[in-house]
Amino acid sequence: MVTRLRMLRGAGLALAVVAFALAGPARADEPPQPRNEAAAPAGQKGGRGGSAQNATQASPSASDRRLPGDSTTRQTLDLPGRTLRFAATAGSIRVFDEKGEPLADIAVTSYELDGADRATRPVTFLFNGGPGASSAWLQFGAVGPWRLPLDGEGLSPSASPEVKPNAETWLDFTDLVFIDPVGTGYSRVIASGEDARKRFYSVDGDVNSIALVIRRWLEKHDRLTSPKYVTGESYGGIRGPKVVRQLQIQHGVGVKGLILVSPLLDFREFSGSSLLQYVATLPSYVAVAREARGPVKRADLADVEAYARGEFLADLVKGEADKEATNRLADKVAELTGIDQAVSRRLAGRFDVSEFRREFDRKNGMVTGRYDGSVRGLDPYPDSSGSRFGDPSGDALQAPLTSAAVDVLTRKLNWRPDGSYEVLNGAVEHNWNFGGGINPPQSLSELRQILATDAKLNVLVAHGLFDLATPYFGTKRVLDQLPAFATSRVKFVVYPGGHMFYSRDGSRQALRGEVEALIRE
DSSP states (O other): OOOOOOOOOOTTOOOOOOOBBOOOSSOTTSOOOOOOBOOOOOOOOOOSSOOHHHHHSOOOOHHHHOOOOOEEEEEEEEETTEEEEEEEEEEEEEEEOTTSOEEEEEEEEEEEETTOOTTTSOEEEEEOOTTTBOTHHHIIIIISSEEOOOSGGGSSTTSOOOOEEOTTOGGGTSEEEEEOOTTSBTOEEOSSSHHHHHHHSBHHHHHHHHHHHHHHHHHHTTOTTSOEEEEEETTHHHHHHHHHHHHHHHSOOOOSEEEEESOOOBSGGGSTTOTHHHHHHHHHHHHHHHHTTSOOOGGGGHHHHHHIIIIIHHHHHHOTTOHHHHHHHHHHHHHHHOOOHHHHHHTTTOOOHHHHHHHTTGGGTEEEOSSOTTOEEEOSSTTOSSOOOOOTTTGGGHHHHHHHHHHIIIIISOOOOSSOOBSBOHHHHHTOBOOOTTOOOBOHHHHHHHHHHOTTOEEEEEEETTOSSSOHHHHHHHHTTSOHHHHTTEEEEEESSSTTGGGSHHHHHHHHHHHHHHHHO
C-alpha cells in the first residue's frame, strides 16, 4: 500500500474517458449485452518492479490472458479468545467495453464470515495506491486473516514470507474484499492493443473500474443491502472519495464510511514551487529526529506544528531575498532536526524529502526511509554528489510480500493464475495519465460532495508520524479547510510509524479499534 508519489507530470495530457459495460450476474466471464455504463465525467505507492518497456509490449490474445475461474475455500482461523470460520474466495471480475468486448480481468480476494446475516453484515472494500500497488500491503500487513510481519527481522528481502494468523484482522466485525487495480497483483488487461490499457491507467478510468467492480461484487454475492465501507491507502486517498462519489451517483450504491490510510488528497502542494510542501514535511522530519532519542507521539510535536503554521511559514513567504528571515528559518530547522547548520543554511532551511533523507545521518553513511523515516539503511554511494539510494523502509519488503501473496493465493486459497504477481508495478506509474492543464489531481472536491450528499457518512483518516511519502501534517492542513458540516464527521488520527504504520503492533491495534468503532456505531 504503499506508494511512491510522483511530482505531477507536465501539462498537456488529456484525461481519459472510459466506459465499462456490466458483466452478467450469472458468471463473471459471461459477456453482457452492449450497454454504455458509468462513463467518466470530465473534470501516490509507486515504484519498482516494472518498466515502461514491459507496459508497452504487445498483449497476447484475450483468451490467453484471462484469469482462471473463482476458487472458494472454507477456512478456520484460531486467534486469541476466538475462532473465526469463513469463506475465502479468490478470483476476478471481468470488465467489458461499451460494445460488450472484454477489456480486463480485475482480481478480487474476499473473506466472508460464516453464520452472519448477509443482509446486515458490513462489508469493506480495500485497495492500495501507487498507482501500481496491489492490495497485498493492506491485506497481509494489517487487515486480512493472515499477516506478514513487516518490521524488525521482517524488514529484509530474505525474510521468511510465511504468514501468521492476524489477531488484529477486521474480519470480526466486517467482511473484507481486496481489489487489485489493473496492472497490480494478477489483474490484467485481456484485450489486445495499447488503447485498452490506457483506459485503466488514468485517474478517471481507474476510479470507474474500481467502482464498477464493487457494484459487480455486491450483485454477484447478493450483498446490495449490506452496510458498505471503502478503504484506500496512499494514492487510495485520491481513489477513495472519487470511488465513493461514483458509487453514489453512477451505480446507486451508498457507502456508510470511508477509511483512508496514509492518504494523499491533493497533489498541488507537492509541486517543486510550492512552499506548503516544506510546511507539510517539517513535523515529520522533527518526529524522525526525536524518535532517534526515544518514543514519540503526535502530542510531543505540538510545538513544531505551531511553529510550522506560524513563524516558519511567515519566514518562508518572505523569501530568500530576506537574509535575516532565511537564516532564522534555516537555523531553527537545524536545531529541530539536528542537521548541520551549514547544510541547513546552504539549503535555506528548505529540505525536500530526498535531501532530508540523505543529510539526516550522512556522517555515518546512512539514509532514512521514505515510507518510514525512522528506518535507516546504508547509502550505497555515500561519497557521491548525487542521490543514488533506494528506500530501506520499503524496498526490503517487496520480495517477502510478493512471495507471501502468491503462497496464500495458490496454497491456501487454491487459485493459480499464470504470469507474475505484481506487488508494486513501476510500469503502471510510469504510464499513468494524471491529467493535464492547471488542475492537478485532488479528491477534496469529492470528499466535500460525498459528505454533503450523505449526512450519515463518516470518514476516518489515519497517518504515521514518520511517513515522508505522504506526511501527516500535509493532510491535516487540507482537512482543516473543510466546512464545519464536514469536519464534524471526519476523524483524524496519527500513530507512531511510517507509511505502513500498521507494521507496529500498537499502531495496528489502535487502527483496528478506530475502524471497529466506526463500523459498529
